[in-house]
Amino acid sequence: MSELDSFREEARAWVRENAPKSLWGTSGSGPFEGYWGGSKCEETDPDLLRWRDLGIEKQWTAPSWPIEYGGGGLSREQEDIIHAEMKAIGVPRPVAGQGLAMFGPVLLEYGNDAQRAQHLPGIARGEVRWCQGYSEPNAGSDLANLQLKAERDGDAYVLNGQKTWTSHADLSDWIYCLTRTNPNAPKKQMGISVILADLSTPGITVRRIDLISGYSPFCETFFDNVRVPVANLVGKENEGWTIAKAILGHERSSIGRSIARQPGSAQREVVARARKHFSAEEGAIPDPLIRDEIASLGMLEEAFHLTLARIQESAATGTPGPEGSITKIVGSELKQMRFELGMKVAGIQGLGWEGPGFDEDDLQYTRDWLRSRATTIEGGSSEIQKNIVSKRVLGLPEGKK
Amino acid sequence: MSGHRAPSLLLNDEQRMLKKTAQEFIREKAPAARLRVLRDSKDELGFSRAVWNEMAELGWLGLQIPEQYGGLGLGFFDLCIVLEQSGRELMPEPFISTLLLGTQALLLGGTNEQKQALLPGVAAGERLLAIGYEEAGAPVVAKRTTDGFELNGQKLQVLDGHAADRIIVSAATGGGGASLFLIDPSQAGVSTTRQHRIDGLSSAILSLDGVAVRNDAIVGEMGKGASLLEAVLERACAGASAQMLGASEQAFADTIEYIKEREQFGVPIGSFQALQHRAVAVFTEIALTRSVVLAAARAIDGAPDDVPRLTSLAKAMASETFLHAAKEAIQMHGGIGVTDEHDIGFYLKRAHAAYMSFGKPSQHRQRWAELHDY
Numbered sequence: 001m002s003e004l005d006s007f008r009e010e011a012r013a014w015v016r017e018n019a020p021k022s023l024w025g026t027s028g029s030g031p032f033e034g035y036w037g038g039s040k041c042e043e044t045d046p047d048l049l050r051w052r053d054l055g056i057e058k059q060w061t062a063p064s065w066p067i068e069y070g071g072g073g074l075s076r077e078q079e080d081i082i083h084a085e086m087k088a089i090g091v092p093r094p095v096a097g098q099g100l101a102m103f104g105p106v107l108l109e110y111g112n113d114a115q116r117a118q119h120l121p122g123i124a125r126g127e128v129r130w131c132q133g134y135s136e137p138n139a140g141s142d143l144a145n146l147q148l149k150a151e152r153d154g155d156a157y158v159l160n161g162q163k164t165w166t167s168h169a170d171l172s173d174w175i176y177c178l179t180r181t182n183p184n185a186p187k188k189q190m191g192i193s194v195i196l197a198d199l200s201t202p203g204i205t206v207r208r209i210d211l212i213s214g215y216s217p218f219c220e221t222f223f224d225n226v227r228v229p230v231a232n233l234v235g236k237e238n239e240g241w242t243i244a245k246a247i248l249g250h251e252r253s254s255i256g257r258s259i260a261r262q263p264g265s266a267q268r269e270v271v272a273r274a275r276k277h278f279s280a281e282e283g284a285i286p287d288p289l290i291r292d293e294i295a296s297l298g299m300l301e302e303a304f305h306l307t308l309a310r311i312q313e314s315a316a317t318g319t320p321g322p323e324g325s326i327t328k329i330v331g332s333e334l335k336q337m338r339f340e341l342g343m344k345v346a347g348i349q350g351l352g353w354e355g356p357g358f359d360e361d362d363l364q365y366t367r368d369w370l371r372s373r374a375t376t377i378e379g380g381s382s383e384i385q386k387n388i389v390s391k392r393v394l395g396l397p398e399g400k401k
Numbered sequence: 402m403s404g405h406r407a408p409s410l411l412l413n414d415e416q417r418m419l420k421k422t423a424q425e426f427i428r429e430k431a432p433a434a435r436l437r438v439l440r441d442s443k444d445e446l447g448f449s450r451a452v453w454n455e456m457a458e459l460g461w462l463g464l465q466i467p468e469q470y471g472g473l474g475l476g477f478f479d480l481c482i483v484l485e486q487s488g489r490e491l492m493p494e495p496f497i498s499t500l501l502l503g504t505q506a507l508l509l510g511g512t513n514e515q516k517q518a519l520l521p522g523v524a525a526g527e528r529l530l531a532i533g534y535e536e537a538g539a540p541v542v543a544k545r546t547t548d549g550f551e552l553n554g555q556k557l558q559v560l561d562g563h564a565a566d567r568i569i570v571s572a573a574t575g576g577g578g579a580s581l582f583l584i585d586p587s588q589a590g591v592s593t594t595r596q597h598r599i600d601g602l603s604s605a606i607l608s609l610d611g612v613a614v615r616n617d618a619i620v621g622e623m624g625k626g627a628s629l630l631e632a633v634l635e636r637a638c639a640g641a642s643a644q645m646l647g648a649s650e651q652a653f654a655d656t657i658e659y660i661k662e663r664e665q666f667g668v669p670i671g672s673f674q675a676l677q678h679r680a681v682a683v684f685t686e687i688a689l690t691r692s693v694v695l696a697a698a699r700a701i702d703g704a705p706d707d708v709p710r711l712t713s714l715a716k717a718m719a720s721e722t723f724l725h726a727a728k729e730a731i732q733m734h735g736g737i738g739v740t741d742e743h744d745i746g747f748y749l750k751r752a753h754a755a756y757m758s759f760g761k762p763s764q765h766r767q768r769w770a771e772l773h774d775y
């Protein structure tokens with residue numbers, strides 16, 4: 001048996017022995033599902049908290065990070081195996097979120113030792129929650145247009161301006177920001193720096209924004225003469241754009257993987273809803289056109305999972321294929337297709353916002369459907385992803401856009 | 402879901418080598434432009450014996466045939482590597498009829514004698530096979546005689562039936578059951594009429610008029626022809642999907658090349674976002690299709706339980722992808738794309754024909770739904 005195969009057996013045994021039974025089958029085990037932690041976290045589920053503690057003790061919350069920074073010192077392949085074993089029984093990762101999936105890996109690569117020692121262990125233990133300060137009112141798809149000003153004043157940067165769409169800024173402890181340190185750079189990508197800020201610093205205010213779903217997962221974040229130590233600059237001043245893109249790369253692949261959940265789960269979910277709302281407990285779904293649409297969904301879902309596996313396999317052998325760039329496009333379309341069909345089969349029972357006459361599951365589903373419209377926008381819209389693929393993968397010439 | 406490891410969807414070193422050699426050979430010896438020549442010269446066969454024989458010499462026709470029957474004893478997955486490349490240039494040679502339909506029927510249901518008699522010839526490029534199973538109006542019936550059966554009726558759309566040395570025919574054998582019979586087209590009472598298809602392939606109308614066969618002409622078990630045929634068609638779906646994958650890749654590659662070069666408004670048309678985003682859509686579909694085709698081929702070699710759903714998935718998705726890729730290819734070529742002078746039109750014709758063969762996507766989606774209990 002190869003080393004990886006015996007590690008797989010070890011991981012399987014550990015996960016199955018230790019994951020609390022109440023969590024089995026509850027999660028797609030993606031990087032954004034489960035316990036996000038942070039000092040403002042109000043999680044009370046004892047099993048989720050026990051699972052977090054067991055993961056920390058085993059050093060499997062950030063398996064491939066170095067041990068000195070709270071990781072497990074394992075290889076990427078071993079990390080993939082651990083996550084696959086969690087996914088196989090549908091338990092969440094012991095700690096999830098942006099810090100682990102997006103910011104941490106980039107700090108490991110681009111940060112200095114002091115920054116790694118200061119920030120990574122807290123992320124790995126789920127004690128410190130991070131959010132992303134990228135978008136601004138005039139910098140969405142055109143991110144490099146950002147204006148949040150950071151001016152050097154002695155041993156501090158002084159931040160002035162605004163971020164927006166900052167997911168969970170209200171629940172986070174720290175923010176990594178893209179700032180404008182040189183407004184006169186010849187190209188707008190060139191005057192950008194990555195600066196880390198403690199959200200409790202005086203001068204930062206966070207205001208929640210309501211979504212069409214009724215949730216408020218994101219906020220506006222205002223900076224008014226906020227003093228941040230110079231030591232919080234990641235990498236070199238004015239060279240933050242490369243780091244920004246690296247974080248976006250992690251974000252895109254994480255969104256794709258988070259959407260994936262268990263193979264077949266989207267199809268099962270929609271079939272179950274169709275059975276419920278059509279009162280058809282067994283046999284063929286009575287509406288043949290709906291049935292055909294569900295089959296299309298199920299087929300796309302299977303193809304997506306096979307493609308993710310193929311990408312992961314070829315990445316492990318050191319030759320990543322160009323297919324990596326399409327996972328966000330396909331994953332987000334798949335998610336929207338699933339919710340649209342799930343809403344279609346519910347008919348007028350899917351129209352409820354709140355109150356009597358609608359069951360809890362349907363009310364929740366409707367909110368989730370509305371939330372799903374954001375997946376083709378967040379983390380770089382589908383159109384932006386297509387621009388990237390056409391330029392970097394297909395080699396098509398840049399044009400008037 | 403058990404945590405077991407899914408079969409690999411990557412090629413090993415030998416398979417990558419095979420892919421490369423096959424691609425080079427086919428590009429040189431069998432470019433798609435041949436279809437025009439074969440059509441306009443009213444070629445008797447509609448394909449090239451010489452190319453077929455060269456491929457036999459390279460071992461490609463016997464890749465999956467066991468060594469005891471003159472093949473290399475590799476897997477269906479390996480066969481699909483060559484099929485994919487044959488699809489790139491829309492080769493009209495009898496891959497589907499001989500290697501997929503005929504050979505798979507023998508491998509799955511044939512007796513040792515039948516395999517011994519025919520498979521070495523297939524691997525050597527000397528024998529061509531076909532299957533007749535479509536009918537309209539005059540179903541083929543097999544009547545018991547003292548020492549065998551007498552077959553009467555008509556089959557349609559027998560792919561390569563005009564060139565085959567042996568044709569396997571499904572026939573009703575009473576009690577609602579069907580059986581498969583191996584017949585020799587030169588036998589008394591058999592006649593074939595070639596049909597010319599839009600995509601450069603040929604099929605035949607096969608008429609059986611009092612054709613006498615012996616008991617040992619039955620392939621598989623008596624009365625169980627339908628399930629054997631279904632298993633054969635599943636493999637045909639997987640193999641045809643591999644061809645469609647290759648064809649989609651080529652149509653797409655030609656299109657990307659074209660839109661990088663063709664200029665209008667003083668810039669390459671490939672710089673227009675309206676075309677770029679549609680190109681990415683095709684690229685994405687091809688990537689997904691590659692995964693499902695590889696998975697179906699792997700299942701045939703080692704995961705029999707997954708074969709029905711994965712072959713239906715491959716056929717449905719490859720059909721939609723190829724047709725979409727071909728239509729977009731023509732649109733992005735502009736006027737030249739609809740001329741007979743340009744090869745891209747052949748891709749549309751083959752895409753439509755392949756879409757309609759072995760079950761349309763909607764039929765495979767219906768089967769998929771049934772297999773998933775809804």
Ligand SMILES: Cc1cc2nc3c(=O)[nH]c(=O)nc-3n(C[C@H](O)[C@H](O)[C@H](O)COP(=O)(O)OP(=O)(O)OC[C@H]3O[C@@H](n4cnc5c(N)ncnc54)[C@H](O)[C@@H]3O)c2cc1C
Pocket residue numbers: 131132133134135136139140141142164165166167168218374375377378379380381382383384387401
């Ligand atoms: C749920 C959610 C969570 C988010 N969380 C965060 C977060 O935590 N931190 C953060 O910084 N940001 C976050 N964002 C912001 C997100 O990154 C932006 O919304 C996104 O980049 C799009 O920017 P925009 O909203 O300004 O839209 P715009 O850029 O104005 O785009 C509007 C439309 O124009 C299209 N478009 C724009 N440019 C082009 C082009 N060149 N070619 C073709 N089409 C184009 C877009 O695709 C889109 O359809 C979040 C967004 C959502 C929806």
